[in-house]
Amino acid sequence: MNKNITSQTLARLPVYFNYLRSLPEERKKGNISATAIAEALGLNDVQVRKDLASVSSGGRPKVGYITSELMSDIGRFLGFENHDSVVVAGMGNFGRAMLEYNGFEAYGFDIVCGFDCNSERVGSSINGKPVRHIDELESFCKSSGIHIGIITVPEAAAQEVCDRMAKAGIRFILNFAAVYLSAPKGVAVHNENISLTLAMLARRKG
Amino acid sequence: MNKNITSQTLARLPVYFNYLRSLPEERKKGNISATAIAEALGLNDVQVRKDLASVSSGGRPKVGYITSELMSDIGRFLGFENHDSVVVAGMGNFGRAMLEYNGFEAYGFDIVCGFDCNSERVGSSINGKPVRHIDELESFCKSSGIHIGIITVPEAAAQEVCDRMAKAGIRFILNFAAVYLSAPKGVAVHNENISLTLAMLARRKG
Numbered sequence: 001m002n003k004n005i006t007s008q009t010l011a012r013l014p015v016y017f018n019y020l021r022s023l024p025e026e027r028k029k030g031n032i033s034a035t036a037i038a039e040a041l042g043l044n045d046v047q048v049r050k051d052l053a054s055v056s057s058g059g060r061p062k063v064g065y066i067t068s069e070l071m072s073d074i075g076r077f078l079g080f081e082n083h084d085s086v087v088v089a090g091m092g093n094f095g096r097a098m099l100e101y102n103g104f105e106a107y108g109f110d111i112v113c114g115f116d117c118n119s120e121r122v123g124s125s126i127n128g129k130p131v132r133h134i135d136e137l138e139s140f141c142k143s144s145g146i147h148i149g150i151i152t153v154p155e156a157a158a159q160e161v162c163d164r165m166a167k168a169g170i171r172f173i174l175n176f177a178a179v180y181l182s183a184p185k186g187v188a189v190h191n192e193n194i195s196l197t198l199a200m201l202a203r204r205k206g
Numbered sequence: 207m208n209k210n211i212t213s214q215t216l217a218r219l220p221v222y223f224n225y226l227r228s229l230p231e232e233r234k235k236g237n238i239s240a241t242a243i244a245e246a247l248g249l250n251d252v253q254v255r256k257d258l259a260s261v262s263s264g265g266r267p268k269v270g271y272i273t274s275e276l277m278s279d280i281g282r283f284l285g286f287e288n289h290d291s292v293v294v295a296g297m298g299n300f301g302r303a304m305l306e307y308n309g310f311e312a313y314g315f316d317i318v319c320g321f322d323c324n325s326e327r328v329g330s331s332i333n334g335k336p337v338r339h340i341d342e343l344e345s346f347c348k349s350s351g352i353h354i355g356i357i358t359v360p361e362a363a364a365q366e367v368c369d370r371m372a373k374a375g376i377r378f379i380l381n382f383a384a385v386y387l388s389a390p391k392g393v394a395v396h397n398e399n400i401s402l403t404l405a406m407l408a409r410r411k412g
Contacts, residue, residue: 014399014402014405014406017402018384018385018386018397018399018402019386021384022361022384022385022386040386040388041386078405078406078409079405079408079409080405082409084408086404092303092306093299093300093302093303093306094299094300094303094307096299097298097299097300097303098400100298100299101300101400103361103384103401104400104401104404106401107401107402107404107405108405109401109404109405147408148404148408150404155228155309172404172407172408174400174403174404174407178224178227178228178309179224179228180224180225180228180246180247182246188407190403190407191224192400192403193220193224194304194307194310194380194398195309195310195312195313195315196220196223196224196313197380197396197398198292198310198313198315198354198356198378198380199220199284199285199286199313199314199315200220200284201378201380201394201396202285202290202353202354202378203284203285203288
């Protein structure tokens with residue numbers, strides 16, 4: 001196993017993981033070959049074999065990998081066996097969908113609570129997770145040692161929430177508001193713009 | 207202007223567009239230099255200058271670009287001035303958020319309606335957009351000539367909806383269900399897995 005993998009391999013590992021995870025339970029109990037994965041995903045099989053060998057030593061000629069072990073190996077490499085608490089700011093439809101979605105757990109993320117400034121939403125509970133007032137963000141995140149936040153507030157409020165998260169000790173921000181956020185050094189922001197993703201998909205040039 | 211731009215430039219163009227779009231209205235009326243954009247985004251300014259020159263001829267030494275013209279030039283190149291109708295399948299919180307979000311318009315996408323199989327949701331209207339029964343997907347998309355679809359149904363239903371969309375003439379699918387979808391040739395699927403995005407952000411290796 002080689003820890004110095006390329007960024008291309010790194011980008012493909014979650015694709016393999018996600019594909020394996022999506023297999024029916026009975027197929028997860030068996031073996032799977034790099035060739036079969038390559039075919040299912042439309043990738044080059046030599047490349048897939050190299051990628052998998054870089055994170056798992058379980059591959060055997062003609063037999064392939066034990067599917068569940070390969071999933072654990074990839075997951076462990078990507079840190080999916082960690083347990084990180086995450087907060088979500090903005091309890092509109094999008095933010096509520098985040099709290100209701102249970103798929104984060106497989107990746108080692110616990111969405112622990114939501115924040116909003118609307119008094120009708122504050123104090124409620126979504127999927128067993130409390131909605132707190134945004135003014136409690138800083139004290140809550142600091143006392144709980146949370147360093148991952150998701151922003152689902154309206155565009156106009158996103159920068160302020162980003163600033164508050166940074167002050168609260170959040171180091172990684174996933175931003176769904178369609179604005180460019182500037183964060184202080186040491187805080188990584190990933191701007192997820194669904195309109196742009198759609199544009200790149202449907203109108204790809206070159 | 208050069209139509210044969212690299213995929214790296216292509217990936218950065220939406221970032222510039224999004225940044226310019228996020229500027230306050232008064233700044234949109236003025237000029238902006240490649241250097242200022244590079245600084246704001248933490249990119250190399252030579253690279254930004256080259257990227258912008260590949261899609262806009264409006265840059266002038268010491269003055270920079272007229273911000274609004276630069277936005278139009280990038281937007282035109284990326285096809286944001288097109289008008290494409292889009293349908294959304296799955297009217298849970300996530301799908302409803304898609305119908306309520308008005309930010310798609312700036313990118314030339316009109317979310318025209320939602321689909322669901324739940325009779326309590328069918329017949330309702332979200333943000334002025336009707337919710338139809340999923341059985342009407344094929345006839346509606348064919349008669350309206352729609353070729354872009356968003357999937358926000360539960361994992362277990364996603365492949366079936368993907369197959370139905372393909373039959374309905376949809377050629378581009380943005381999938382938010384956390385399963386790998388296989389689509390026939392000629393149909394491009396972009397699998398958006400928010401858990402994975404979060405994992406790559408918060409646990410990036412290498």
